Amino acid sequence: MFPTKIGSLHLENFIYNAAGVWDTTTDQCNDLNNQKHCAAVITKTCTIRPQAGNKYPKYHFTDQYSINSNGLENNGLDYYIDLYKPNSKPLFISIGGTSDKERITMINMVVERLGNAVAIELNLSCPNLGCPGAAYDPQTLQQALDKLFSNVNVSDITFGLKLPPYYLLRDFEAISTILSHYHNQIDFITCVNSIPNGLDFDVDNGLPVISPNDGYGGLGGPSILPVGLSNVRHFSKLFKENCIDIDIVGCGGISSGSDVYKYLLAGAKAVQIGSQLWKEGPMVFERVSKEFHLVVSRKGIT
Ligand code: RRO
Secondary structure, eight states, rough: OOEETTTTTSSSEEEEOOOOOOOOHHHHHHHHHHHHOOOOOOOOOOBBBBBBOOSSOOOEEEESSSEEEOOOOOOOHHHHHTTOOTTTOOOEEOOOOSSSSHHHHHHHHHHHHHHHGSSEEEEETTTTSSSSSSGGGGGHHHHHHHHHHHHHTTTTTTTTEEEEEOOSSHHHHHHHHHHTTTTOOOEEEEEEOOEEEOOOOOTOOSSSSSOGGGGOEEEEEEEGGGHHHHHHHHHHHHHHHOOOOOOEEEEOOOOOOHHHHHHHTTTSEEEOOHHHHHOOTTTTHHHHHHHHHHHHTTTTTT
16 A cells, blocks of 8 residues: 545545546445545535436447546535545545536535545536536636635645646646645645547447537546646646645546556656546456556565
8 A cells, every 4th residue: 555645635545536437326435435445435526416417328438548428417415425434435525516606605515514524626627518617728717716715715624626638838837827826725636637529439320429419528548648647747847846735636547557657757646547447347446556566566666
C-alpha cells in the first residue's frame, strides 16, 4: 500500500474509482468499499433530486476507448449523503448541479450534515449536458467560483474540482491563475473528465454506437491517457512555479500499473480508474495495484 493525503484526507492507498463508474447504487459503492485495493469511494455525480439520465444504449467500449452519454443518471444527493458510515473508506461525494444555486445548496447540505467526515469533488465538467460545464472556459469558471465561494464555506472540508481536459498552454495558465485565487478553499483538482463530443458508428446498422445526443458522448479509456497525463503535468508544473498548494488527482485512460506510474511521474498524488473499472469490475484495483508494485520494485522505489 502507498498512503497519500489529499487535502486533509488520509488515504491508505492512492488508487480509487472515477466518479460515475460503479458508484450509482449503494450495492456498487459497497463493492468498492469492500475491495481492499480501492483507496476510497467517490459517488456518481449527483443532483439535488434523482435523475433518470439518458436512454440506453448510452455506453460503448472498445479496446481503445469508451464513449458515454449517461446524462447524469443518479439517485439524488440525500441518497449519497446516507452512504456515509463512520469507519468506512474515505467517501468523496461528487456534486453536479446545473446552476450556481443548485451547487451552492448541495454543498451547504453536505457541509451541514457531514462536515469534514467526507470530501467533495465538484464536477464542473460534465460533457453530456445541454450547456457545457462551468470549467470549460476560464471566464465562466471564474464567475462560477466567485459565486460559489461567496456562498459556501468549505475551508474545513477536503474540497476539489473535477476539470475537463484542456489543450492549450494559455488555458492551463488562465485556469491555474483562477485556481490560485481560491487555494484556501480548493484542496485538489481531478484531471480529466471525459473528452466531449466523441462519435463512432456501428458499420452493420449505420447508426451511432450510442443513442442519446445524436450519438455524441464523452470519450474515455486507453486512448485518452496522453491527454490526462498532459493535463496533470501542465498543472503540476504551473502549481510548482507559482507556489500554488493544490493537489492533483489523475484520471483518464488507466488500465495498468504502468499507467498509474506515469500519472505519478506527471505529478499526481492519487489516481482514479474509470473505463477499465466499468469493463473489469472492482477486481481491477487488485490487478492494477499489483502491477504498480512490480513497476516500482523493479525500479527500487519503496
Ligand atoms: O453522467 C454523465 O453523462 C457523465 C458525467 Br456527469 C461526467 O462528468 N462525465 C461523463 O463522461 N459522463
